[in-house]
Amino acid sequence: MNQTAVAESLDVTKEAVSQWLNAKSFPRPNKLLKLAKLLQLSFEELVINDEPNAPLIAFRKKAGTKTKDHHIGKAQEIGRFLRHLVPYLPFETLEMPPVLKSPNRDYEYLRQVTSKVRCDIHLGEIETVDFDHLIRRFTELQAVVVPALWGTKQRHENAIHIHLPDSQTTWVYLNLDTNIHDFKFWMAHELGHCLSPSLSGDDAEDFADDFAGALLFPSALAEKAYTEINQQRTSAAKIQKVIELADEQTISPYTVLGQTNKYAAYKGFSDIELSRSFHGAVTNFNKRFHNLSDALLGDIQKLDAREFINKTENAFETPFFELLRKYLKEQNKGPGYVQVVMDMPLLDARSIHSELT
Amino acid sequence: MPQSKILVDTNSYLRLAQTIRPLLFMPFGDNEYCLYILPELNDELANRRLNSKFPWVDEEEYIENRKSFPTVGRKQKRVILTNFDFIWDFVQTELSGPSRVDALYIAYALELGVPVVTDDQDMTELAKEFEVPVMPTLKLLKVMHESNHADLKKVKGIVEYWRAIGDCPANLHRDLKKFFPEL
Numbered sequence: 211m212n213q214t215a216v217a218e219s220l221d222v223t224k225e226a227v228s229q230w231l232n233a234k235s236f237p238r239p240n241k242l243l244k245l246a247k248l249l250q251l252s253f254e255e256l257v258i259n260d261e262p263n264a265p266l267i268a269f270r271k272k273a274g275t276k277t278k279d280h281h282i283g284k285a286q287e288i289g290r291f292l293r294h295l296v297p298y299l300p301f302e303t304l305e306m307p308p309v310l311k312s313p314n315r316d317y318e319y320l321r322q323v324t325s326k327v328r329c330d331i332h333l334g335e336i337e338t339v340d341f342d343h344l345i346r347r348f349t350e351l352q353a354v355v356v357p358a359l360w361g362t363k364q365r366h367e368n369a370i371h372i373h374l375p376d377s378q379t380t381w382v383y384l385n386l387d388t389n390i391h392d393f394k395f396w397m398a399h400e401l402g403h404c405l406s407p408s409l410s411g412d413d414a415e416d417f418a419d420d421f422a423g424a425l426l427f428p429s430a431l432a433e434k435a436y437t438e439i440n441q442q443r444t445s446a447a448k449i450q451k452v453i454e455l456a457d458e459q460t461i462s463p464y465t466v467l468g469q470t471n472k473y474a475a476y477k478g479f480s481d482i483e484l485s486r487s488f489h490g491a492v493t494n495f496n497k498r499f500h501n502l503s504d505a506l507l508g509d510i511q512k513l514d515a516r517e518f519i520n521k522t523e524n525a526f527e528t529p530f531f532e533l534l535r536k537y538l539k540e541q542n543k544g545p546g547y548v549q550v551v552m553d554m555p556l557l558d559a560r561s562i563h564s565e566l567t
Numbered sequence: 568m569p570q571s572k573i574l575v576d577t578n579s580y581l582r583l584a585q586t587i588r589p590l591l592f593m594p595f596g597d598n599e600y601c602l603y604i605l606p607e608l609n610d611e612l613a614n615r616r617l618n619s620k621f622p623w624v625d626e627e628e629y630i631e632n633r634k635s636f637p638t639v640g641r642k643q644k645r646v647i648l649t650n651f652d653f654i655w656d657f658v659q660t661e662l663s664g665p666s667r668v669d670a671l672y673i674a675y676a677l678e679l680g681v682p683v684v685t686d687d688q689d690m691t692e693l694a695k696e697f698e699v700p701v702m703p704t705l706k707l708l709k710v711m712h713e714s715n716h717a718d719l720k721k722v723k724g725i726v727e728y729w730r731a732i733g734d735c736p737a738n739l740h741r742d743l744k745k746f747f748p749e750l
Contacts, residue, residue, distance in 0.1 A: 254652075511616075546666035546687060550663075557615035
């Protein structure tokens, strides 16, 4: 099939077809689709999808789930929609926020880094990390927190970290339908991502996990915990001690045990091994706490969009809804935009849209 | 006479279904107009978490009415998916606003050669870009009115209801003047 035949079939000039083939212009979408049908090609076969500034994605996955291409693809779609909010960001855009030069998982390096972060957020070496501390650091790192209600079961991920290379902006989606200790760990994990934008894939996830553990239960606490746990005579007493330490810091007992054993490995000491009943004890421990969404929002079914926006805006000091409000109004965008960018059901998106516009 | 299918998007469905009952799968007029939704609309209505202005969508009557969809063959389904890839790429790169389901509506309409009813400005622009006929909800009401499927009193009631719950279509004032100057 020659260019003349293509031009006739698509009802365009021969020059237009020539320009497309010489990469001097790109067909309008309707002509592109007609061209694909004429040549019997799929989108992937017809279009070179070169995207140098594709959004970079990191997930905080749920246990037992596997990240697939469609998970990344969907998060990148959200990232492309987020680009439109960038001009409304309240941050200083001339300077980059400080990030780590060469993030790595060395125990001593992580101890130093998390010690510095604690200092930056005006927190003592062994003081308990609170939500407020983490939220403040997000703001300083120019990361936008986006609260999400993704339920407790349906999703592959509980947090998504989206970095837009073209604007150097970071967006952190956090599922509020989650155990308060896990949520705190994810926030710390996401903070690790914000500090290490040079890492990607498993390296990024592993670093963020180690960073979160070291920040929430630092070496000094782990050292003390190692001694105290080992002083307990019975397995049950050791488990009880771990639970007590977790309670003191409002973190998961798994974090306490994990960090204590990392300290032991660093020092060349033997691991603390607990009996299987530890998992049951953790489950009982978790039952004592509400999900963050329940604690923060109360009965969500009775919550209207305004209350949801106000409560999450206050809790996370996020500029997200203000950005959204400005963009929706100025660009006259509909609920579809809210649905994609907040990754929520349409009816909720309509309620949020209606409240913001 | 074969049916003249019309696809109704989610927003338009929410604006009409509680007043014109049953809204879907009910032929009307000499042209046998019949309104359809896509199965994906039901997914859109599911799993809401916040208090909604449209709790009635969960009532049996409406759930039952939303169980009929346009029939498409395997080959048509493949074409629809190809259409979708191009449409969704355009949304991603040039016209942010429509959701995936919005793009799917345009993909279906293109293959089936049927119009789409929507009040969403971005979706309207998207439809026009792909040469899919599109109409606002008030134009659909005009068609219904001319087909004796909705009288003026009902149309007036619908518009008043939109205003009361603060859910007016874009360009309501302009479209009212155009399609129902008597109101």
